[in-house]
Amino acid sequence: MDLTSGIVARPSRLADGRELIYYDDADTSLPPERSIDARTLDPRPPTATMRQDVLTGEWVSIAAARQNRAFLPPAELDPLAPQTPTNPSEVPSDYDVAVFENRSPSFGPRIGTEFSLEDLDRIGLGRSLPSIGRCEVVCFSPEHEGSFGSQTESRARTVIEAWADRTAALSALPGIQQVFPFENRGEAIGVTLLHPHGQIYAYPYVTPRTQRLVESIEKFAGSNPGQSLFESILESERASDRVVLSGKHWTAFVPFAARWPVEVHMLPHRHVPDFAATNDEERDELASLYLTLLRGIDKLYDTPTPYIAAWHQAPVNVARDDIRLMLQVTSPRRAESKLKYLAGSEAAMGAWIGDVLPEATAAFIREGISTL
Numbered sequence: 001m002d003l004t005s006g007i008v009a010r011p012s013r014l015a016d017g018r019e020l021i022y023y024d025d026a027d028t029s030l031p032p033e034r035s036i037d038a039r040t041l042d043p044r045p046p047t048a049t050m051r052q053d054v055l056t057g058e059w060v061s062i063a064a065a066r067q068n069r070a071f072l073p074p075a076e077l078d079p080l081a082p083q084t085p086t087n088p089s090e091v092p093s094d095y096d097v098a099v100f101e102n103r104s105p106s107f108g109p110r111i112g113t114e115f116s117l118e119d120l121d122r123i124g125l126g127r128s129l130p131s132i133g134r135c136e137v138v139c140f141s142p143e144h145e146g147s148f149g150s151q152t153e154s155r156a157r158t159v160i161e162a163w164a165d166r167t168a169a170l171s172a173l174p175g176i177q178q179v180f181p182f183e184n185r186g187e188a189i190g191v192t193l194l195h196p197h198g199q200i201y202a203y204p205y206v207t208p209r210t211q212r213l214v215e216s217i218e219k220f221a222g223s224n225p226g227q228s229l230f231e232s233i234l235e236s237e238r239a240s241d242r243v244v245l246s247g248k249h250w251t252a253f254v255p256f257a258a259r260w261p262v263e264v265h266m267l268p269h270r271h272v273p274d275f276a277a278t279n280d281e282e283r284d285e286l287a288s289l290y291l292t293l294l295r296g297i298d299k300l301y302d303t304p305t306p307y308i309a310a311w312h313q314a315p316v317n318v319a320r321d322d323i324r325l326m327l328q329v330t331s332p333r334r335a336e337s338k339l340k341y342l343a344g345s346e347a348a349m350g351a352w353i354g355d356v357l358p359e360a361t362a363a364f365i366r367e368g369i370s371t372l
């Protein structure tokens with residue numbers, strides 16, 4: 001299936017029925033044929049159950065099967081490397097970018113519309129529902145070393161195309177309410193696989209953070225009739241001294257009320273609710289800007305910076321004219337060998353204390369980028 005910019009998607013299936021899609025770079029050297037997955041695999045674990053926390057109304061997916069997932073395997077047994085005679089990994093053939101359903105997912109494999117947003121919104125004791133949804137792994141490269149920032153621009157462009165293609169496909173599945181691409185990078189973040197990869201979660205609900213955002217949008221509209229929250233954020237941040245990087249279509253900045261020692265948000269200049277709505281020019285520029293941003297963040301200290309890169313997208317059925325696609329990169333690193341830990345106030349109360357002035361963080365990151 002030809003996507004944009006000469007990138008080709010090649011859908012296939014794994015031995016236990018999971019979907020695997022190869023995304024070939026526009027300048028790929030791979031042949032079109034891919035191997036069959038000849039492994040004998042156990043049946044997929046049953047869909048987890050999620051329970052409602054009656055104190056907050058939030059849903060917690062209890063996915064016990066995840067306890068057995070691979071933990072920092074040696075490179076020769078890495079599940080994300082292309083299969084070899086001695087490594088029965090998850091990807092049968094060599095690849096550029098590969099996306100497949102997680103073997104021990106937090107949500108799914110079951111999908112369906114057996115409950116509605118209203119059902120989810122009610123509060124009651126002892127409520128549980130099936131963890132409808134889908135969790136996918138996005139392999140950025142067949143090479144074991146590196147992260148998103150170490151990829152070529154062509155490869156970065158292929159990953160962005162995969163995010164757009166998967167966002168469209170997952171959003172169309174019955175019962176999916178929000179699609180979230182993200183990357184956990186670094187042992188300090190708790191990654192269990194060092195191979196360069198990210199994930200995509202397709203949730204059966206609108207996430208708590210996005211529900212708060214919808215409330216803020218409504219409040220902001222109440223006191224600023226006719227003004228868009230994201231347009232106003234972009235305008236005020238672009239006029240501030242917290243901008244770290246900008247192009248024709250995107251601007252990256254340290255937000256006014258940054259929580260983490262390193263926190264950068266990036267917004268498209270045009271209102272787009274998610275990756276699927278971005279156009280070719282926006283995707284091309286993003287490939288280059290995003291690499292520069294991550295490489296600049298890696299220049300802050302002598303060793304790579306652990307981070308979470310979160311792509312906030314508008315939910316499938318809620319506030320799509322108001323919620324704009326937004327990158328949030330955060331790192332707990334506050335010094336060469338010091339991390340910020342979420343302690344009592346943040347973890348228990350959600351009451352955040354910022355350790356660093358956002359303007360100082362912005363200057364620090366601009367300096368990192370300037371050394372590239």
Ligand SMILES: [Zn+2]
Nearest residue numbers: 078081144195
């Ligand atoms: Zn690997």
